[in-house]
Amino acid sequence: MKFVDEFRDGAIGARLASEIRAIVEPGRHYKIMEVCGGHTHTIYRYGIDDLLPANVELVHGPGCPVCVIPMGRVDDGIAIAREEGVILTCFGDMMRVPGGNGSFIDAKAKGADIRMVYSPLDALRIARENPHRQVVFFAIGFETTAPSTALTILRASAEGIRNFTVMCNHVTIVPPLRALLDSPDLRLDGFIGPGHVCTVVGAKPFEFIPAHYGRPVAVGGFEPLDFLQAVYMVLRQLAEGRCEVENQYTRVVPYDGNPQALKVLSQVFELRSHFEWRGLGFISQSALQLAPAFRDFDAEVRFAVPGVRVADPKACQCGEVLKGVIKPWECKVFGTACTPEHPIGTCMVSSEGACAAYYNFGRVARDRAVV
Amino acid sequence: MRVMSMNSQFDSAMCKAADGEVQEVMTGLILNVTEGEILLVHAGTAIARVSSMSDVQSPTA
Amino acid sequence: MTQTFADGARRGEKEREQEALDKIDLVRSRAPRFRDSQITMAHGAGGKATATLVQGLFVPAFANEVLSRLDDAGAIDVGGVRLALTTDSFVVKPLKFPGGSIGELAVNGTVNDLAVAGARPVAITISMILEEGLSADILRRETEAIARAARVAGVDIVAGDTKVVERGLADGMYICTTGLGHIDSRAKLSPASLRPGDRVLVSGRIGDHGTAIMLARGEFQLDADISSDTRSLWPLVDVILDEAGAADLRCMRDATRGGVASVLNELAVASGVAVLVNESSVPIQPAVHGACEILGIDPMYVANEGKLIAIVSPDAAERTLNAMRLVEGCDDAADIGEVRTEPAGMVLVQTSFGGRRVMDLLVGDPLPRIC
Numbered sequence: 001m002k003f004v005d006e007f008r009d010g011a012i013g014a015r016l017a018s019e020i021r022a023i024v025e026p027g028r029h030y031k032i033m034e035v036c037g038g039h040t041h042t043i044y045r046y047g048i049d050d051l052l053p054a055n056v057e058l059v060h061g062p063g064c065p066v067c068v069i070p071m072g073r074v075d076d077g078i079a080i081a082r083e084e085g086v087i088l089t090c091f092g093d094m095m096r097v098p099g100g101n102g103s104f105i106d107a108k109a110k111g112a113d114i115r116m117v118y119s120p121l122d123a124l125r126i127a128r129e130n131p132h133r134q135v136v137f138f139a140i141g142f143e144t145t146a147p148s149t150a151l152t153i154l155r156a157s158a159e160g161i162r163n164f165t166v167m168c169n170h171v172t173i174v175p176p177l178r179a180l181l182d183s184p185d186l187r188l189d190g191f192i193g194p195g196h197v198c199t200v201v202g203a204k205p206f207e208f209i210p211a212h213y214g215r216p217v218a219v220g221g222f223e224p225l226d227f228l229q230a231v232y233m234v235l236r237q238l239a240e241g242r243c244e245v246e247n248q249y250t251r252v253v254p255y256d257g258n259p260q261a262l263k264v265l266s267q268v269f270e271l272r273s274h275f276e277w278r279g280l281g282f283i284s285q286s287a288l289q290l291a292p293a294f295r296d297f298d299a300e301v302r303f304a305v306p307g308v309r310v311a312d313p314k315a316c317q318c319g320e321v322l323k324g325v326i327k328p329w330e331c332k333v334f335g336t337a338c339t340p341e342h343p344i345g346t347c348m349v350s351s352e353g354a355c356a357a358y359y360n361f362g363r364v365a366r367d368r369a370v371v
Numbered sequence: 372m373r374v375m376s377m378n379s380q381f382d383s384a385m386c387k388a389a390d391g392e393v394q395e396v397m398t399g400l401i402l403n404v405t406e407g408e409i410l411l412v413h414a415g416t417a418i419a420r421v422s423s424m425s426d427v428q429s430p431t432a
Numbered sequence: 433m434t435q436t437f438a439d440g441a442r443r444g445e446k447e448r449e450q451e452a453l454d455k456i457d458l459v460r461s462r463a464p465r466f467r468d469s470q471i472t473m474a475h476g477a478g479g480k481a482t483a484t485l486v487q488g489l490f491v492p493a494f495a496n497e498v499l500s501r502l503d504d505a506g507a508i509d510v511g512g513v514r515l516a517l518t519t520d521s522f523v524v525k526p527l528k529f530p531g532g533s534i535g536e537l538a539v540n541g542t543v544n545d546l547a548v549a550g551a552r553p554v555a556i557t558i559s560m561i562l563e564e565g566l567s568a569d570i571l572r573r574e575t576e577a578i579a580r581a582a583r584v585a586g587v588d589i590v591a592g593d594t595k596v597v598e599r600g601l602a603d604g605m606y607i608c609t610t611g612l613g614h615i616d617s618r619a620k621l622s623p624a625s626l627r628p629g630d631r632v633l634v635s636g637r638i639g640d641h642g643t644a645i646m647l648a649r650g651e652f653q654l655d656a657d658i659s660s661d662t663r664s665l666w667p668l669v670d671v672i673l674d675e676a677g678a679a680d681l682r683c684m685r686d687a688t689r690g691g692v693a694s695v696l697n698e699l700a701v702a703s704g705v706a707v708l709v710n711e712s713s714v715p716i717q718p719a720v721h722g723a724c725e726i727l728g729i730d731p732m733y734v735a736n737e738g739k740l741i742a743i744v745s746p747d748a749a750e751r752t753l754n755a756m757r758l759v760e761g762c763d764d765a766a767d768i769g770e771v772r773t774e775p776a777g778m779v780l781v782q783t784s785f786g787g788r789r790v791m792d793l794l795v796g797d798p799l800p801r802i803c
Contacts, residue, residue: 014786048785
């Protein structure tokens with residue numbers, strides 16, 4: 001893939017890494033949060049940790065859509081899936097997220113018809129092919145995936161498909177960041193902005209971070225060179241005493257976002273008054289629900305949803321991990337009661353979750369000198 | 372992914388990844404999609420067009 | 433003063449982190465216990481859940497020395513003749529896919545389990561579980577496919593069985609097999625025999641079969657020209673045994689379910705060594721790479737049906753590889769990495785970008801990721 005390979009060139013990566021080493025102050029410890037789960041994936045996929053100096057620490061932020069879904073919503077999804085004639089569809093990484101009483105995979109084993117899709121359009125196709133079944137799409141994700149759900153609903157509406165609904169769990173990125181920044185125990189030096197979210201909302205909504213919280217931001221892409229360059233940009237701002245929103249990912253991110261996508265979002269969705277985030281608690285105006293005009297496509301309207309709130313397990317400290325307050329290994333249940341095979345918190349579910357990543361990779365970080 | 376052909380009825384296009392995979396992509400968020408251009412696709416929907424490919428370079432360059 | 437305090441705090445932190453890591457190692461080193469309340473799809477995926485089921489339930493229940501070695505085929509001595517015995521079941525959906533079909537797969541999968549155990553396939557049995565309503569044309573087609581594959585592999589089908597189950601209880605047809613092979617005198621294989629410095633050879637491009645099946649299911653609305661790699665591996669094994677022989681060939685594995693990653697993990701654990709894979713040397717055809725990238729799946733975990741991993745001594749690596757490449761269908765065979773001492777029991781990947789990451793066993797199936 002020619003134009004992708006350009007952004008995976010190890011030689012340029014090594015050069016960038018040495019530029020990064022040159023710009024950091026030796027005695028200073030830097031904590032930079034990559035907001036997006038996609039970036040976390042890039043870090044592990046390419047071993048980027050390995051290329052950074054030891055005093056530059058990357059903290060995984062709240063931008064993994066799977067990791068922030070509270071248990072109650074999983075249970076609600078399972079309750080819908082158990083209804084007669086329902087096919088519940090969801091993205092693959094949602095399958096293993098534990099609810100109060102098992103995950104979608106467990107519910108599937110107990111007989112619920114739960115299917116994995118790659119795009120909400122696939123869910124709509126299943127609805128078209130199964131006119132006598134009710135097909136529900138369990139929608140998750142930030143502003144990156146929400147437009148996809150919105151377009152699918154518009155298309156279902158245009159085609160007059162009546163057996164398709166969406167259980168909307170779409171969330172927005174700015175409110176949880178604000179919640180993090182307001183938390184008194186937070187220690188972060190800068191942020192890597194979520195490139196894909198920014199293709200939709202633009203880089204502009206992140207201006208409050210430098211303006212009100214005095215932390216630099218660099219919006220970054222997802223190829224390893226993109227990411228390394230974004231890290232460099234944050235460090236350069238810190239070195240030069242600047243504090244602003246910079247855009248590394250200019251080949252895709254317009255500073256003001258994608259107006260067409262924003263229009264579709266505001267047409268199909270409206271803000272929920274509040275939404276619960278796993279580990280972060282309730283955050284007001286942080287999630288989307290279907291606008292009244294699209295109530296017919298709202299699974300929470302069509303089906304009786306228990307809506308029971310399941311408290312996060314007491315021992316689980318996913319919230320503090322997400323905030324970067326504690327490291328995964330400092331959590332009381334880490335590695336004992338909570339493992340990738342039997343996760344308690346969502347940080348352990350997705351292989352990119354901060355805890356799963358540390359569980360799997362931490363020992364190597366320690367052993368790096370030996371290898 | 373590169374746009375191969377458009378379906379204006381549903382605002383979608385058949386797009387081809389550089390490695391040869393072909394999939395239907397919803398293009399309702401991108402105005403005036405034309406054949407041959409490159410789109411950033413997320414969960415089956417194009418969310419941005421890819422304008423230039425040259426914004427990664429050595430920082431000192 | 434402050435300096436000393438900070439140093440002290442950091443040292444304390446290091447020790448506590450070490451404790452957490454040691455705890456993980458302890459949990460990992462324990463014999464797996466099967467404590468799930470029901471079977472989920474993860475138990476059949478060849479990852480951690482499968483290992484827990486096999487080692488936590490079956491091996492202790494059937495307790496015997498041959499089984500506990502967990503080789504692809506069990507070695508038994510009958511009147512001074514060393515035989516390898518294996519069994520397998522095939523439940524693939526769809527029954528026919530680009531590059532093969534269930535019948536061909538059943539024969540090749542069975543003889544390959546024998547081949548990688550160093551045994552020349554002699555005979556197999558075929559048991560069919562047919563679903564009421566299955567078209568006779570399909571059954572005829574698959575019977576011919578079985579006969580053809582058996583001819584190519586040089587085995588006789590010496591016994592069989594047929595059962596029919598009610599409509600809805602099987603996806604058309606399932607095939608169960610037994611394979612009997614004659615262990616070659618050149619083969620002195622053991623998964624516990626890996627030594628630091630040994631080379632890891634793979635017999636060709638990986639991920640073809642699993643990707644072809646995923647696309648053939650049509651769940652992802654993704655088209656690409658990818659065919660299954662199903663083929664008999666005995667001709668290749670014959671060449672490897674000739675070239676490396678008893679002195680230099682440590683072990684071979686058929687990289688089926690769970691892919692190359694799972695096989696290497698099993699070997700690293702069995703031998704108490706580390707395996708370092710050089711990502712840029714791993715042969716993957718561009719279409720597979722692309723499809724996996726779009727679906728967010730790592731091809732190293734994707735199933736193959738005609739690829740083996742051979743671990744050979746460093747001295748024999750080059751000539752063995754050269755010989756392998758002359759075998760039909762193995763032109764892309766490659767040396768993809770080496771065996772090291774530390775970190776014992778783990779597989780690391782040197783990424784093409786220059787960093788390093790851990791390639792652990794998956795819990796269940798590789799799930800497409802969205803974030």
